[in-house]
Amino acid sequence: MIVSDYLERSTKLFPNKTVLKFGDRNYSYQEIDGLVNNLSTNLKKIGIGYQDRILITTGNKPETIISILAASRIGSIFVPINPHLKWDKFSSVCKTSQPACIVMDEAMEENIIKEKENLEKVQFISCGQSSISGIDRVRFHRFDTITEKFLSEYKVNKPIDVDIASIMFTSGSTGEPKGVTLTHGNIDSASSSIIQYLKNTSEDIILNSIPLSFDYGMYQALMAIKFGGTIILERSFAFFNLLLERIHNEKVTGFPIVPTMAEILFKLGNLKDFDLSSLRYITNTAQALSPTTIIKLKKLFPDVEIYSMYGLTECKRVSYLDPKLVLEKPTSVGKAIPNTEIFIIDEKGMRINEPGKIGELGVRGPHIMLGYWNDPITTEKVIIKGNFPGDRVLLTGDMFKFDDEGDFYFIGRKDNLVKIGGEKASPVEVERVIESIDGITSCIVISVPDIILGNKFICIACRMNDISEEYVKKYCSERLEKFLLPKKIIFVNELPLTSNGKIDRQAIIRNINNYWKE
DSSP, X not given: OOHHHHHHHHHHHOTTSEEEEETTEEEEHHXXXXXXXXXXXXXXXXXXXTTOEEEEOOOSSHHHHHHHHHHXXXXXXXXXXXXXXXXXXXXXXXHHHOOSEEEEOGGGHHHHHHHGGGOTTOEEEESSSOOOTTSOGGGEEEHHHHTSXXXXXXXXXXXXXXXXXXXXXXXXXXXXXXXXXXXXXXXXHHHHHHHHHHTOOTTOEEEXXXXXXXXXHHHHHHHHHHTTOEEEEOSOSSSHHHHHHHHHHHTOOEEEEOHHHHHHHHHOSOGGGSOOTTOOEEEEOSSOXXXXXXXXHHHHOTTSEEEEEEOOTTTSOOEEOOGGGTTTSTTEEEEEOTXXXXXXXXXXXXXXXXXXXXXXXXXXXXTSOSEETTOHHHHHHHEEEOSSTTOEEEEEEEEEEEOTTOOEEEXXXXXXXXXXXXXXXXXXXXXXXXHTSTTEEEEEEEEEEETTTEEEEEEEEEESSOOOHHHHHHHHHXXXXXXXXXXXXXXXXXXXXXXXXXXXXXXXXXXXXXXXXX
8 A cells, every 4th residue: 555545545434524633724635635636736847756855844734745645646755854854965855855845834845945956856846935046937836826726736656665765864873864765555554553552543632842854753644644543633742731732622542752842741731721632642762751750650640652763764553551560661662663673683684582681672563664765785784595595684783681571671782782891882772761850850971081981971961859969879880880889960941852852862972071070
């Protein structure tokens, strides 16, 4: 099944049902299908065709969802990116993907002006009102105009599930964007698996404030359309009271979050003003919820299923923990999602079958990416041969272990492991302990050079009360081996975040001198 099939099928089943709510605007399945059809045929009219790349930079707006579905319908490749991407990253994405079309709003204009010499043949579709200086009017279109019905029809050759559907750009350890290349089949396999374990039905109403340029956010919309539900789209989670009002008024059943959102929720003193009893489940991925956060969420929502999940853009989703076990195993990410196999590999490439042993996580399944766009060398490093010709295994670069019941535990990034006094050490292990302290809202552990030990850990943390450095160190000493103990605890008011709401580890490392001075 291709991505635009989700809309076509659900439109036949629920033509007048609301599929999308944005602000005070409601869109029915039939209306969205009409807009998608108009945009797809007009994209063909301006010369956009099979496997052409369409950069979509409009953020959390209906135009993003409509553009994704229209690109899918004509066999083009949709490339959603953060509209607030800095110019150097935007330039890198353009050079890598070579777009034929850019769907944009005002937030992207400055980047396009800087990059316009390299975009001489690109068609632009603007959701704003102003034109861009120096861009030929023949190549400049208004979104509201190009989604109107034209008399002339353009034949569309429908793609199949092995065709490339999307390029999702993600930053690696170098910070340079890498284009994760996904087929329609990859996306459909991941969507089907997630819908299965979340037990989604057409009655579900999903509130999404996660960026659509982030796969976690994009899949919320695609899955809701696939199972015939409703997606309520918010620009961001900055105004959390608005999200609570939406849950209250719209009877939301599914609420995807990141840890930052949970911390904002805990600080609000007016939760009793909202009826949140419609919630059936809360999901989390990208950055793990701390045990303390999970306990607080269960106290606030005792009847809501909390799904702790693990995944990466290269295959969307890998595992989830049975919600019945979140209090028993708060640091686990559970078992493989349906139709997926996961296992641990040692340094020699052999599978580890012993509980408690640490190795790199490998993944098999139909949702594994084709590779990195125009980057076969990096692709060969992460996708290796499996059990038979054509079988492929994704090496995640993440270190894991599993317990006696087969539930998996994230230890840390392979390239983040350091040696302290000859012992392998993971900062994530230390972070979990410190985040279990009541009053610590978030933290990050960084290694810095040490003359004697080679490396040592320091912790940068946010706190809600007057927790002292001495208390944190004593707490750690009772729960961690000596070589893992952080040598310094630095308290700050806030930690830098990525656009996806995760703690920006790379930004802290780049500016470590602002936090840590010998």
